[in-house]
Amino acid sequence: MPHAPLHRVDGALYVEELDAASLADRFGTPLYVYSRAALETAYRAYADACAGRHARVHYAIKANSNLAILNLFARLGAGFDIVSGGELARVLAAGGRADRTVFSGVGKTAQEMHEALEAGVRCFNVESIAELERLAEVAARAGKRAPVSLRVNPDVDAGTHPYISTGLKSNKFGVAYDAARDAYRRAAALPSLQVVGIDCHIGSQITEIAPYLDATDKVLALVEAIEADGATISHVDVGGGLGIQYNDETPPDIGGFVTTLLDHIAQRGHGHREILFEPGRSLVGNAGVLLTRVEYLKPGETKNFAIVDAAMNDLARPAMYEAYHAIEAVRPRETVPPARYDVVGPVCESGDWLGRDRTLAIEPGDVLAIRSAGAYGFAMSSNYNTRTRAAEILVDRADAHVARQRETVASLFAGEHILPG
Numbered sequence: 001m002p003h004a005p006l007h008r009v010d011g012a013l014y015v016e017e018l019d020a021a022s023l024a025d026r027f028g029t030p031l032y033v034y035s036r037a038a039l040e041t042a043y044r045a046y047a048d049a050c051a052g053r054h055a056r057v058h059y060a061i062k063a064n065s066n067l068a069i070l071n072l073f074a075r076l077g078a079g080f081d082i083v084s085g086g087e088l089a090r091v092l093a094a095g096g097r098a099d100r101t102v103f104s105g106v107g108k109t110a111q112e113m114h115e116a117l118e119a120g121v122r123c124f125n126v127e128s129i130a131e132l133e134r135l136a137e138v139a140a141r142a143g144k145r146a147p148v149s150l151r152v153n154p155d156v157d158a159g160t161h162p163y164i165s166t167g168l169k170s171n172k173f174g175v176a177y178d179a180a181r182d183a184y185r186r187a188a189a190l191p192s193l194q195v196v197g198i199d200c201h202i203g204s205q206i207t208e209i210a211p212y213l214d215a216t217d218k219v220l221a222l223v224e225a226i227e228a229d230g231a232t233i234s235h236v237d238v239g240g241g242l243g244i245q246y247n248d249e250t251p252p253d254i255g256g257f258v259t260t261l262l263d264h265i266a267q268r269g270h271g272h273r274e275i276l277f278e279p280g281r282s283l284v285g286n287a288g289v290l291l292t293r294v295e296y297l298k299p300g301e302t303k304n305f306a307i308v309d310a311a312m313n314d315l316a317r318p319a320m321y322e323a324y325h326a327i328e329a330v331r332p333r334e335t336v337p338p339a340r341y342d343v344v345g346p347v348c349e350s351g352d353w354l355g356r357d358r359t360l361a362i363e364p365g366d367v368l369a370i371r372s373a374g375a376y377g378f379a380m381s382s383n384y385n386t387r388t389r390a391a392e393i394l395v396d397r398a399d400a401h402v403a404r405q406r407e408t409v410a411s412l413f414a415g416e417h418i419l420p421g
């Protein structure tokens, strides 16, 4: 019986068969560590629930676009959801198929459209009339017909953090619900476009199914109207956004979520359409941890600080959204009294914190694991304060595969040029 991907042996944290403290010693910190088994288990939960149901998974690679992870999902048969030419290049470099890739995003450039058309992406998820017109021009110039789905904004409150909610009227995303039928008429009138589907994505870290059902109902009503106008909508892309447990959230499990949504769509008489899912976080979030070493303990009058070697540039979510990530000592000490710490990084910003008021029994030099860091962790990391970005390790049972080597300082200024003379 294989171990749970992240588990404890005699108190020590393991990722599959490898001790996290030894990984930190071997590869240095800060260090992102992912479990292959956890990634595959999450993918299979989607794939199994889709099996025999005319439904497909398109991994939203913005959550974690490391080539090793994309390759793993490509090998399992995943499709992909991309938002830039760079992401398309990553999918192709990792062995992903263009004809299983959908291209989302509000600001696609003509160049990106051209490249995606040449590569033969499955569909462009178009977010405005202006983008529709541009895509039609780019396709006409290339002598091609661009497959199109409009991202419709169903004006549903997904009950998530305001920075990651995307399905409200006030968000920049998608075509307004009331304008969508006209937008489809416009698309149908442009000969270099071919309408193939419809799409919506209402937000991220959603922990209830109800907003999905509401959004789907609105989208299906629209599909009926659009088809009455003569178009054919062969696929409905319900977006991503399923949440994970960071702390005390209780999101639906992946299989239950997929089955409930597919059953609901079938009951509404739309079971013949292909359904696409675009999950990001729920595939990778809980498959990764960020390991960091305690540099200093700094007791204060009102707060104690544990200053660690990871920072907001490595994991931006706490600074950006006040997001909670569980933090644990990889080898808890029994002889040290626990104390309350704010876990902070070395970056010169008050917002540079990773966890607040955490009870930890630690000493300088100890390694901490910041949990649930597989999604929007490394992917949103930066070089602020000329900090090299972390290495990424993909653990496969007892093997530690270097999925990305640590950056060097020299590589950070390799493209900079001082004035001559």
Ligand SMILES: Cc1ncc(COP(=O)(O)O)c(C=O)c1O
Residues within 6 Å of the ligand: 060, 063, 081, 104, 105, 201, 203, 204, 205, 239, 240, 241, 242, 278, 279, 280, 281, 282
């Ligand atoms: C269009 C689109 N699809 C899919 C996703 C993936 O979202 P999540 O990581 O919340 O599943 C996003 C990001 O929120 C997105 O913008």
Ligand SMILES: N[C@@H](CCCC[NH3+])C(=O)O
Residues within 6 Å of the ligand: 062, 164, 204, 205, 317, 375, 376, 380
């Ligand atoms: N970056 C956000 C999610 C944004 C999703 C983007 N479509 C997070 O870490 O929670």
